[in-house]
Amino acid sequence: MAAIRSFELARSLETAGCQTRIVATTPALYFLDPAAVAAFRARGPGMLSVDADEWPGAGYTRGDPVGHIELRRWAEVLVVAPLDANTLAKFALGLADNYLTCLFRAWDFAKPVVLAPAMNTLMWQSPATLRHLRILLEDHAGSPPPAGWLLEEAPSVFAHHAPRIVLVPPRSRRLACGDIGQGAMAQVEAITAAVAAWASHEPRDD
Numbered sequence: 345m346a347a348i349r350s351f352e353l354a355r356s357l358e359t360a361g362c363q364t365r366i367v368a369t370t371p372a373l374y375f376l377d378p379a380a381v382a383a384f385r386a387r388g389p390g391m392l393s394v395d396a397d398e399w400p401g402a403g404y405t406r407g408d409p410v411g412h413i414e415l416r417r418w419a420e421v422l423v424v425a426p427l428d429a430n431t432l433a434k435f436a437l438g439l440a441d442n443y444l445t446c447l448f449r450a451w452d453f454a455k456p457v458v459l460a461p462a463m464n465t466l467m468w469q470s471p472a473t474l475r476h477l478r479i480l481l482e483d484h485a486g487s488p489p490p491a492g493w494l495l496e497e498a499p500s501v502f503a504h505h506a507p508r509i510v511l512v513p514p515r516s517r518r519l520a521c522g523d524i525g526q527g528a529m530a531q532v533e534a535i536t537a538a539v540a541a542w543a544s545h546e547p548r549d550d
């Protein structure tokens with residue numbers, strides 16, 4: 345699973361001049377090197393957040409910071425890489441049951457979001473993927489999209505009708521599961537380039 349490349353992506357973004365903070369879902373932690381997680385967390389509070397960080401200490405006290413809201417205020421760009429099938433579905437439906445989905449639900453969509461899906465080819469080609477992408481587009485479109493657009497058109501449809509949501513499409517190759525087909529997360533360089541493109545120009549009006 346592409347979560348394994350999260351730190352490589354963070355390094356690439358930092359080399360490009362970005363300050364990065366990571367939010368890892370609980371399943372994503374299964375794919376991350378625990379030593380690398382600990383090292384990133386050791387860089388400071390909020391550097392790598394996990395779901396448990398939303399519920400720290402003995403209980404909530406009025407005035408305690410709310411992690412996903414603090415992070416929403418701090419961040420200029422939200423990069424979801426990999427965007428897996430489950431989280432895409434949650435984003436589309438507006439579910440907010442963990443740190444990442446709360447961050448997305450609370451996001452100020454005047455600021456860009458870069459989505460880099462990664463999933464098995466048949467998961468990517470599932471009607472659910474297109475259905476969920478169409479919901480996201482409809483929710484954020486500044487101009488009416490064409491009727492009946494197809495999965496392979498998604499990056500350009502988003503670019504034209506909801507340009508603050510940048511879809512960096514998955515690549516075709518042999519996947520971690522052994523299947524060959526589209527579904528591998530875009531290269532780190534392509535995701536970094538998508539972020540850098542936002543840093544270098546003012547977003548156009550929808």
Ligand SMILES: Cc1cc2nc3c(=O)[nH]c(=O)nc-3n(C[C@H](O)[C@H](O)[C@H](O)COP(=O)(O)O)c2cc1C
Pocket residue numbers: 345346369370371372427428429430431462463464467
């Ligand atoms: C070994 C393994 C690899 C997986 N790879 C992917 C994947 O590439 N894409 C995907 O959408 N789901 C994949 N899954 C399923 C997700 O882990 C599962 O949907 C999980 O609930 C995602 O949780 P999250 O969206 O909260 O991170 C994989 C599961 C396992 C066990």
